[in-house]
Amino acid sequence: MKKNARLGIIASVSLALVASTVVVASQASAADVVATAKTYVANSLSAKSGFTPPAVGAKAQKSGATIGFVASDLSNGGITGVLAGVKQAAKKLGWTIKVYDGQATPSGRTTAMNAAIADKVDALILGGTDATEQAAQVVAATAAGIPTFGWHSGPTPGASLGMKTNVTTDPLVVSRTAASYAIAKSGTKKFGVVIFTDSQYQVAIAKSDAIAAEIKKDKYGTVLEIKDTPISSTSQLMPAIISSMLQKYGSKFTYFFGINGAYANGAAPALQSAGISPTGAPFAIAAGDGDSAELNRIRTSKYQLATVAEPLYLQAWQLIDAINSTFAGVKIAKWVAAPGLIDKSNVPKGDIFDPASGYRNVYLKLWGVK
Template identity: 35%
Template sequence: MFKLKFTALLLSAAFCQTLLAGDTEFLNYAKDRVASATSIADRWDGPTEGPLAEPSKKIVFVASDLRNGGVNGVAQGVSEASSHINWELRFIDALGSEVRQGAALRRAVAMKPDGIILGGIDIKHHREALKVAKKLGISVVGWHSSDSTEGNEELGLFANITTDPMEVAEISALLAITEGAGDMKAAIFTDRRYSIATLKANVMKKTVEKCSRCLLIDYFDIPLDQVANHTHKVVQTLISDEQVTHLLVINDLYIDFATPVYEQVQSKGMSIPVNISAGDGSMAAYDRIKTGQFQLATVPEPLYMQGWQVVDELNRSFNSSPPSRYTAPVHIITRENVTKLIGKSGVYEPRNNYREAYLSIWLGKSGKGEEQ
């Protein structure tokens, strides 16, 4: 059904042999990358200069699905940031389906706001509506709206906010490889409707293939709005057939709906695969990681911070300034650092005073922000 065939892709007789010299070198590389990505950064490395805030702008946030923790977190960050500069903000929630997303975006364009924010809306599916927005002079900034950290001039996308999806995907796979000591059987879950999700899955696949004792047994395309209906069935089959030791997923949502299967399996004394998510970071994921139950790690987006960056990029567009081109560093959340990096809100919060940094730009150097 949702399976994409490249089963038993990797390896020959070398699979069951000892690590080759190249494998040892690669495993050491993986360990170094993972160690760096789990360290805690406390210095602001984003923009320190930019235009003062344009007041009284009308903004529409078009959400792919506000039930998605990533989209919701960015929306909250945008709401918080825009309140400091007197922007009027409205939300349109497409509730998951591509058809509703198109309708929501057309509705937003028809409102003729100063700016539109695409919260998890993939631009490749909405070219015509975006071209209309461009003709109307509406500034558009996206979050996870393409597989690139750049904007798209043709479609009028000023900037696309995301951590580097290639780095996120690679570090997720490297963590799995180090956890398995270079010996694992992995399955990948993705949603091919989204460019960024497809890119992440492909990078995870290629990273696994660099490890000669690691086997990629399957690749599953399960749309995020159908996760509840299909994930548990696929996971149950993988466990029953003893096919998998590690699950690499592009969103914590897959693990949410695999958890009931794991609870049943655990009660029977059967092995549970190691679960690692390449984004976006959810409260349920952090709870699993804290307790060591059913999830080893996630590679989250700093959602509130990215919401503030979305506002900053829109303001740059309003002022005919170039985008900041800032990309947040990639961090892995594990049991060792989860309590230090996850705030009371249940969102990954870098301890870098980003609020103060952005307010200093928008309000002038005398503008004061307070880290929450």
């Protein structure tokens, strides 16, 4: 009996030691998540690299070409930003950009795609138009000898879904950056988040899923809800949604993420009506695109804390270079630009995040034009 008693005591002590080790490891792991996020955010805010494209491409091709631009939604600041950059770059090559308005609906985008194909444009850019949604039209364009290219038209950068290339930052990097900002800001304080996405777009789902996964790594963070809300309807829907969530979650509602800045814009009236300070919780963080309205909200501290901005003009020039390379029959450069984490500490003075990397000169030299 005494022997059994001693064995029991030894077993109890061993279990206690194991439990203590697990608790300490868990605490260390939680601290590591926060520390890692703080380092990542600090590095992202000061980043200067990732914005210079490789000097690989072709001399200017096909002067006089007409490039179709099928805009998913012309009220989207990211899309209009890219369109402005595309026009700027195309002009250097003597090309014309013809815009087709998708009117923010699947049927509107199909009509726009069909119109561009019927017009026999020389190449086609899907400006935020999902290539999976428009798969039949991408096939039709290819059959008609019209190469297609995308901006935010699929969940990953590079050739896919019938497109010669899809230009975007890495959605997982964008999501990690956005989530890390909230984790770093909160530190060891508990916080809750709502994530807004739009299931019409694969890239949106990829972003929102990745944000949720990052938040769940932090013991202090809780994903309260992932809300599917069309980007095109944020101004109409967000006030009521935000009002409802303020009542539902109360003080637990610390941050809300949008897969672009339209959600923050739509939420602002409801936050103001609820008497919430422009600099108070719930804090808005956008996982793209960094348009002029977002930058202004951040600059003036009005209902948006940060954004993970796309270098829109740089991506536009990258698209034009991809088309030029395709016309020349050479491989499209495999390169993905970095996103830019922006808060009030580093918000640019202009209306767009346009890194001073000399990318325009790189492309102009490649094309042999001025």
